[in-house]
Amino acid sequence: MAHSKNNQNEINIRISGLSNGLYEYHFSAEPSAIGLDANFYQAVEVNAQLEKTSHQIYIKTEIETPGRFRCDRCLDEFEISIKANFNMCYMYNALETGKFPSEEIQAISPDTVSIDLTEDIRQMIMLSVPLKLLCAENCMGLCTHCGTNKNHELCNCKEEVSDPRWQGLHELLKH
């Protein structure tokens, strides 16, 4: 098993001249260089395992990178580790592609020089960002009256609780 470590801006595996076998790669890429936005600010670590046979190249990719986001509820910044993985099979003979789910397969020509994983990795990271961004499951959010972040301090605003016993009186007073 061959190992190689690259620090580069494209996550690219050279396959021309590669003999059949199992290979491992590690990439450490600048987030901006692979098209990620400013939520990502530290190297994106990618481990890829490649298996080549005469018919196909199968690549298993594991991605990890920290991301900094703003909480939907309290607007504080928080950091989470984004992890994603995907598998892709690159087949020399497009007719054999039925063996894999369509999203995991691509046809390549026998004289393909290299496989560029950059765009797949960028998309997998974006898809792995949670839709609901919360600094904590039980984030208390901001006070709707004074804007205090209730995770950090208590404010003196009273929640307006309507007392059902007064409801009837209010109705009467309206008329």
Ligand SMILES: [Zn+2]
């Ligand atoms: Zn929060």
Ligand SMILES: [Zn+2]
């Ligand atoms: Zn308040």
